[in-house]
Structures are given as structure tokens and as C-alpha cells.
Amino acid sequence: MTCPHCHQTAGYHADRERTLVGLCGTLHYRRAYYYCRSCGKGSAPFDAQAGITPRALTPAVERLATLAGGVCESFERGAELLDEMAGVHLSEATVQRTTEGAGRRIAQLLGQGMRFGPARRWDWHGDARGRTVAYVSVDATGTRQQGPGGAAAEGRMAYVAGVYNPSPPDWLLPAGQAPPRLQARYLSGLYALGELGLLLRRQAAQVGMEEAELWVALTDGGNGLEEFCQTNFNRADLVVILDFYHAATYLKELAQALYPQDQERRQEQAEEWCRLLKAEGGAATLAMLRAWDWPAPRSAALREQLAKVEGYFEKNLHRMEYPEYEAEGWHIGSGVVESACKTVVGQRLKGAGMRWGADGAHALCHVRALYRSEKGQWEAFWNRNWTKTKDYQLN
Numbered sequence: 001m002t003c004p005h006c007h008q009t010a011g012y013h014a015d016r017e018r019t020l021v022g023l024c025g026t027l028h029y030r031r032a033y034y035y036c037r038s039c040g041k042g043s044a045p046f047d048a049q050a051g052i053t054p055r056a057l058t059p060a061v062e063r064l065a066t067l068a069g070g071v072c073e074s075f076e077r078g079a080e081l082l083d084e085m086a087g088v089h090l091s092e093a094t095v096q097r098t099t100e101g102a103g104r105r106i107a108q109l110l111g112q113g114m115r116f117g118p119a120r121r122w123d124w125h126g127d128a129r130g131r132t133v134a135y136v137s138v139d140a141t142g143t144r145q146q147g148p149g150g151a152a153a154e155g156r157m158a159y160v161a162g163v164y165n166p167s168p169p170d171w172l173l174p175a176g177q178a179p180p181r182l183q184a185r186y187l188s189g190l191y192a193l194g195e196l197g198l199l200l201r202r203q204a205a206q207v208g209m210e211e212a213e214l215w216v217a218l219t220d221g222g223n224g225l226e227e228f229c230q231t232n233f234n235r236a237d238l239v240v241i242l243d244f245y246h247a248a249t250y251l252k253e254l255a256q257a258l259y260p261q262d263q264e265r266r267q268e269q270a271e272e273w274c275r276l277l278k279a280e281g282g283a284a285t286l287a288m289l290r291a292w293d294w295p296a297p298r299s300a301a302l303r304e305q306l307a308k309v310e311g312y313f314e315k316n317l318h319r320m321e322y323p324e325y326e327a328e329g330w331h332i333g334s335g336v337v338e339s340a341c342k343t344v345v346g347q348r349l350k351g352a353g354m355r356w357g358a359d360g361a362h363a364l365c366h367v368r369a370l371y372r373s374e375k376g377q378w379e380a381f382w383n384r385n386w387t388k389t390k391d392y393q394l395n
């Protein structure tokens with residue numbers, strides 16, 4: 001064979017035995033071993049052809065270990081889960097390295113413009129006026145702070161982005177019809193926003209987002225996120241909505257500052273404000289808060305939270321017209337993207353700071369996003385069903 005290291009001729013040396021971890025336990029096998037006299041390195045080409053990992057796992061065990069490492073809250077738990085469900089004993093370090101190795105491959109393939117599985121056009125659902133609607137969302141995790149003056153959110157922040165086709169609200173579904181299953185593609189990693197844009201547009205193109213009549217972008221108002229949507233999904237009639245549930249947390253914190261000691265009153269107050277926000281929108285809610293009969297003297301916590309709410313609402317009023325959005329039959333929350341990846345990615349990044357480097361976190365984000373994406377994506381990656389995409393820009 002040709003030596004993969006120096007490209008000289010490497011002669012057959014012997015059949016060498018090796019031990020593997022497979023789904024049914026330890027496996028012994030023999031494969032041809034070649035030795036290169038020029039550079040002194042040996043190779044066993046069968047291992048690469050069969051997809052044996054550097055830590056001597058079969059492809060099936062690699063896939064399971066990656067899943068366990070990706071869905072559990074820690075690699076240690078992942079190793080336990082793998083043992084419990086498949087009787088495969090791997091160390092925490094092996095689960096970690098295997099998960100991260102797979103994540104790096106996913107990132108690399110996406111970066112090269114590879115598509116997992118065949119192209120498919122989603123059947124976009126309609127809104128109240130019968131227009132088909134596609135949704136896109138992007139969110140930063142790990143740090144929630146929005147620095148004054150809008151400090152750039154580059155560097156070590158993880159983003160979670162998605163393109164999705166959620167079920168229309170119940171009142172738009174024909175009577176008795178079960179809501180259709182959510183279709184979604186997610187991306188996550190420690191990207192700069194600029195890099196993420198191209199990757200997300202590719203995913204959007206692969207599911208035929210261009211064919212949806214209307215595009216809705218949901219964000220929590222974080223730095224650069226609305227701009228990201230405007231730049232990458234640049235239609236004149238792009239609808240940008242501030243995630244309702246994010247706005248609601250500001251009101252909940254305000255209720256907390258108003259009634260720090262009384263949980264019941266605080267909950268009632270928060271619910272009342274949130275109902276108003278949904279029914280009347282951001283401007284009416286802000287006006288109501290300004291006219292509110294606040295207790296005198298106000299506590300420092302209350303003053304601070306009130307200022308925060310006012311600042312946040314003022315900045316985002318143009319995308320808080322919730323009653324109008326709901327009347328159109330659009331979604332007002334990006335819970336889809338949050339529940340898919342954010343919680344776990346966020347939790348792991350926060351707990352992870354000391355234990356893993358950025359490289360590991362980036363890899364883990366990819367495993368998680370791919371696994372939570374629509375059925376077929378994860379399978380296609382592992383079955384090596386990849387094709388190069390024809391890149392094209394959305395609008």
C-alpha cells in the first residue's frame with residue numbers, strides 16, 4: 001500500500017490482532033498491518049474503512065456513546081446510561097472524547113457545506129390569512145447580559161439558532177385534527193454571528209424556506225440578534241417578534257421586586273401583567289406601568305427593576321405587538337429553539353467552564369443540535385449519507 005504518512009511504499013507486515021468494544025461486548029479481530037520502512041510508521045487501513053474510532057470503539061458504540069454524552073447532563077451520567085441501557089462499560093473520559101470527536105466532525109462537515117440526508121421541502125403551515133409561514137430564531141446562551149451601548153457578543157458565547165415549521169395555533173386547525181409534528185433544524189456552537197448566518201441560510205435553503213410566503217423571526221432582543229435576522233433573512237416584509245416569554249420574565253422580576261415577601265400576590269401580579277402584555281401589547285403595558293401607583297418609598301430593587309423593564313420595553317416596542325401577531329395566527333414565543341438545545345447547552349456551558357475548553361463546548365453544541373433536529377438528520381450523519389449542497393443565498 002501507499003504509506004498514508006509519507007506516500008512511499010509500505011509493505012504488508014503481518015495480520016495483527018486488536019481488541020474492540022462493540023455492542024455485544026469485547027471483540028477480537030485480525031487485520032492486515034503494513035509497515036513503512038521510509039518513515040517507520042505502521043498502518044492498518046481496515047480500521048479507517050470500518051469506521052473504528054481511535055479509542056477502539058465500533059461505529060455502533062461510537063454512535064451510542066455520543067448520544068449518551070450529548071443528552072445527559074454530564075459525561076459521567078452518559079457513561080452510566082450507556083452501561084445501564086446497553087451493558088457497554090466506557091470511562092467518563094472515553095464518553096467525553098468520543099462525543100466531542102463526533103461533534104467536531106459534524107462542525108467540520110457543516111462548515112464544508114455538507115448536507116445530511118436528501119433535500120426535503122417542508123410543507124409550510126398557513127396563518128390566519130392562509131399565507132404559508134416559515135420561522136427562524138436565534139438566541140445567545142451562557143451569558144444573558146446585554147452590555148450598555150451594545151458590546152459585541154463575539155467570542156465565547158454560544159448561539160442556538162433554528163429554522164422551523166411549527167403547528168399553527170389550535171384555533172386554526174380543523175376541528176378534531178391533531179396538531180402536525182414540529183419540523184425543525186437547529187444549529188449551535190461558539191460561532192461568531194457572521195459565521196452562523198451562512199450555516200443557518202444553508203439549512204433554511206435545504207428545507208425550502210424560500211417557498212414560504214411569509215418569514216417570521218423570533219429573538220429575545222439580545223445584542224445583534226435582530227440585525228442578524230434582517231441581514232440573513234432579508235425580505236422587506238420580514239416580521240421580527242420579541243419572544244413573549246422573555247418579555248414576561250421581566251414582568252415577573254418586577255412583581256418579585258414589588259412583593260418580595262408575598263409569593264402569592266407576586267404571582268397574581270405577574271400573571272395579570274403578562275395577560276395584559278399578551279392582550280394589549282408592549283406599548284399599553286408600558287403605559288400602564290408608568291401610571292402604576294407604586295408604593296412610596298420605593299425599594300432600591302424595585303427602582304432598579306422598573307428602570308430595567310422600561311428600558312427593555314422602550315427598546316423593543318416595535319416588536320411587541322402581541323395581539324396583532326396572535327390575530328394573524330403567528331407564534332410569539334421561541335420556546336421551540338429554547339427547549340431544543342438552549343437549556344442543556346446553557347447548563348453545560350455554565351457548569352463546564354472549568355472542566356472543558358471552548359473546543360469541547362463547541363463540539364457538544366453540534367451533537368445536541370443535530371440530535372434535536374428533525375428526524376433523519378442524526379441518522380443521516382451516522383450513516384454517512386452526506387452530499388455537498390448547492391449553496392445559494394436566501395434573498
Ligand SMILES: [Zn+2]
Nearest residue numbers: 003006036039
Ligand atoms: Zn511512510
